[in-house]
Amino acid sequence: MNSRYWSTDRLAELLADRLGWPPPVDCSLDESGPFTRDELAGGIDRDRFLAAVRRLNTGPGGEPWLDEPRLAQVWDAVTRIGDGLSSGNEDFFKLLLSGVVVDAPPWMQGARTRVVRLVAWDDPDANDWLVATHVPIRRPGYTGVPTVELDFVVLCNGIPFVVGACSGPDRTDGVTGAIDRLRVLSGERRLVPDRSVPGLFRYVQLLVAVDDERAKLGTVTSLPEHFAEWR
Template identity: 25%
Template sequence: MFYKLDEEHYVENPFLFQLQRLGWKIYRQNKDNPEDTKEIISFTSSLEAEYGESQRLRESFKEVILEGVLRESLKRINPWIEDDQISEVIRRITTPQSNSLLEANKEIHDLLLENTSVSENRKTGEKSPTVKFIDFKNPDNNSFIAISQFKMNITGTEKHIVPDIVLFVNGLPLVVVECKSPAVADPISEAITQLMRYCNRRGVIEGNEKLFWYNLFVVATCNQVAKYGTITSEYEHFVEWKDPYPFSLSDVNPDGNVTSQQVLIHGMLSKENLLDLLHTFTIFKEDPKSKMIKVVARYQQFRAVKKMIKRLKEGKTPTERGGIVWHTQGSGKSLTMMFMVRKLYHNPEFGNYKVVFVTDRKDLEKQLNETSRSVGFTVKLARSIQELKELLKTDTPELVMAMVHKFQERELKGEIPVLNTSPNILIWMKMVTVAMLVFWLFKIC
């Protein structure tokens, strides 16, 4: 039980302790000496840290990545790669061509997902072999390190910032956490302001943007309430993660009294979930103000997609593999559909599926088409019944969209023919009812 409401004992240390339970290595940075980074071996009941041997993870407060860890990770994931090639790959991910923070963030995000290549695998002679930064298929093949009090130079000055917790995957800082005591008047807003200061979002140089080139999302927490957002999120766009799926609340805390912070950590920062959020559930899209924003899925989108994939894998009959997903207005139905398609295509067993979207309104058709483009997919629009029939005849893996009225029998001449008997056709229907928005996952044809 925690009796102190101060930031370190009530918020930061429990955060680190839970990460440790999930398999993260925990370090605390010496604020005065970057070479002195202590690994926290265990926590006592009062959550005071016991330190092990000093670890040299970086040479100065100017360094953003943990280069030694990145080198080791690249070699482990790509065992054929040579040292000079590792240096070439590291230069590529540490020197983006873009100027703005958001553009650099997107460039590096694309690199992490699409990987890079070098001229040759010198062991086999293969030309332009792929070099992976992250092993998405085997989470435990990656390095997961959390550093508390990660001191950084403010760009161009001798001053510093000290983010409370920075989470590194393979030496790259993917998550920044700011902790505040719940005794503060408005702890979450204060933490968000601090995060915005760290990445220079307030119009002045008061942080270090390089730390956020690699950022997936940021977290503002006071333990009882924890919210996450991206480098483009405004205050009102920071939200809680309310379900630790696939964990249960008893997994999070067997004693009950689960806090918002605990749910967020298990739901977003377990190894598999974090890599899944990076690989599948993050997009860059245009908002109504015609500017690009970065979006990380909300918990209901993540949970829905994971459950649908599970049903498709485990169902024995078309009925068992189908179902209904209920979404309320403004909950992101179009994005859920896009995340689902991404997840399908990340699974080899579903990579050859034809996905058919059916909507009942023109504006929904337009919205879904625009959303699909924002996540890199091309949708084939069926503008007539005949065109829809032709698209449904093929067994090619693609996305097809149609309005529901194209299925009306009165517009068909003759009997409805059998167009395709493939088991690899997934039909979705997104439609509006009087009371609520409903998002259907229909059975496999």
């Protein structure tokens, strides 16, 4: 195994073991992963997201009520967030908290609209969790590097909640270098050639930078000095 990935695999396995999630999935280019290089390019695994949203939102009888037109309304709402990293991230955070308003079906009594929740905050285990490592992301339409790789991503209902960068034993830049790589990928720090995938990072709620001894947490707009120790 390339030592660059030693911390990546260990951390992903720890998350899965401690939190009861399924074993991490290796999404290397030469592996068969749960999605292609294109499916996360825009930020969310569409099929996984819509399937989870439909399952989590049930009617009075406990049956899912979201049909294709209403699922399309949900998808339109989450993809219409701001293009900017900061503004888009803020817009999506509000949707995570408040849900998405859609037209109520004719048979449903009461209000003409209904709120669709994107995450089951009151029952974490009801959500669809996936820990993916070595995740390739194609950068369609961007100049610079055509495909980049994320060390690990934690998806909740197809949403990339957490993106992490690891610094393995063969790197000397430690957690500081891992933070720097996260900022390059998000577009907060520009390099030539460009390696950013801002469309994905608009949806990311937490960044994790790890080396063999330390871990730090931040958000997509955190400066390096604002990353906090993960204890």
